[in-house]
Amino acid sequence: MAALDLFGRRWSLRILWELRAGPLGFRPLQKRCDDMSSSVMRQRLTELLDAQVIHQLPDSRYELTPLGHEARHALDPLVRWAERWAATIDPQGADHTDDQSAGRVSPPDTVGDGAPERGSAD
Amino acid sequence: MAALDLFGRRWSLRILWELRAGPLGFRPLQKRCDDMSSSVMRQRLTELLDAQVIHQLPDSRYELTPLGHEARHALDPLVRWAERWAATIDPQGADHTDDQSAGRVSPPDTVGDGAPERGSAD
DNA sequence: GGTGACCGCTTCGGAAATCGAAACGGGGAG
DNA sequence: CTCCCCGTTTCGATTTCCGAAGCGGTCACC
Structure with missing residues (x-):
């Protein structure tokens, strides 16, 4: 449950992901x-630091701890699910070259809608 | 990324989990x-409904769709990681037989820091 | 030495998400 | 009819998040 809360915050998973x-x-x-926001970022970073999921190098960069890497890998199935999910609910034109959505992605409406979003799993 | 946003909201993962x-x-x-809050709950429910992760039975109860069950299983490794994580950072209070803490759980503070709230393992 | 670019990080006001509790109409039991 | 639980909505209060500016510091470059 604690983990659900830690990762249920707005950018925690993303940070974990980007540090991979x-x-x-x-x-x-x-x-x-x-x-x-740098403010929220610092907050997430502190939480993650405190949870020993990441740590700070002498040059003050942030890096995943072994525990952090495990978490990131534990996330893999979810990522794979996300791809399947995207394919299920948003199977039409996957062409969003003119996409300009910033940070917010909404849950897809339904099959057959024309509201593309970014589904790149990198 | 869309999935990260959908599940990055406050109670989404929890709802998924409780419906398992x-x-x-x-x-x-x-x-x-x-x-x-019922308000947030309704909101999450709507999002999840819209994402076809859950659906509503004729008796108006909520149930995971096949897609939802897949998501829940995709969450499994994360759950397993969470257990290991809890054991790593919180090896002393090793009695998690009871559990009834309130909403907010924070990264455990066992090692080093004195962060506020309490965490519980499920 | 001065300037400009990047850095980690903090502060602050406003916007958005969340909470918490009350309330609605409805169903079933006593 | 009354009492209790139900699903759901509304609304004001609180918490969180955002966005941008600012601080002190390093480093290259002129």
Whole structure:
């Protein structure tokens, strides 16, 4: 349950996700996370730090701990599900070249709607 | 990313989790989810309904769709990780037989810091 | 030495999400 | 009819999040 709460916050999962490839500094990480507010970012970072999911390198960059990497991998099935999910509910034109949605993605309406969103799992 | 947003909301994962054992009505479900606000509950329910993760039975109870069950199972590794995580950072109060804490759970503070709220493992 | 760019991080006012409790109409039991 | 539980909506109060500006610091460059 604690985990559900920790990861149920707005950018926690995203941060975990963006850190998967390697350590990142504060501002770079912020940019990767859709330019989220630095205030909230610091907050999430602190929570994650406290949960020992990430830690800070001597050069002050943030990096996943072994525990953090496990969490990120534990997330994999969910990512795979997300892809299937996207394919199920949004099977039509997956062409959103003109997409300009910022941070907010809404739950898809229904099959047959024309409201594309970003479904890239990177 | 859309999934990260859908599940990044406050009670989404919890609802998914509480529905794992079978269909539940509105108020029962609400009680199970730490008595969350009915307003937010309705909102989450709508989002989940819209995302075709849950659906409503003729007797108006809520139930996971096949897609929803997949999501719940996709969550399994995360749950397993959570247990390991709890054991890693909170190895002393190793008695999680009881559980009735309120809504907010924070990253455990066992090691080093004195963060406020309490966490419970399920 | 001065300037500008990036850095980690904090502060603050306003917007949005969440809460909490009350209330509606309806169903079933006593 | 009354009492209790139900699903659901509404509304004011609180919490969280956002967005932008600012602080002190480093480093390259001129």
